[in-house]
Amino acid sequence: MVTHETTVIRIQKAPMYCEGCESITPHFSLIEAISALSLPEEEIRRLAEIGEIHNSAGTDGSLQLCGRSAASISHGYLGGHT
Numbered sequence: 001m002v003t004h005e006t007t008v009i010r011i012q013k014a015p016m017y018c019e020g021c022e023s024i025t026p027h028f029s030l031i032e033a034i035s036a037l038s039l040p041e042e043e044i045r046r047l048a049e050i051g052e053i054h055n056s057a058g059t060d061g062s063l064q065l066c067g068r069s070a071a072s073i074s075h076g077y078l079g080g081h082t
């Protein structure tokens with residue numbers, strides 16, 4: 001018996017209203033932001049805390065990070081500036 005199992009990796013970039021951007025932007029969970037930005041969790045949390053990455057609480061209370069502001073952070077990190 002063959003079970004055809006398709007593993008679908010769903011990255012839930014749920015569009016949400018971002019107060020920082022004043023528009024609807026894709027949002028990442030903390031886990032997704034860690035892998036997308038290649039930064040440690042504590043750094044992501046710090047950036048969220050100081051508002052460098054816009055954030056809001058999801059419907060389940062989880063931390064949702066604004067993809068647009070996260071992208072500008074990643075440019076800073078990947079741009080070779082130290």
Ligand SMILES: [Zn+2]
Nearest residue numbers: 018021054066
């Ligand atoms: Zn934003």
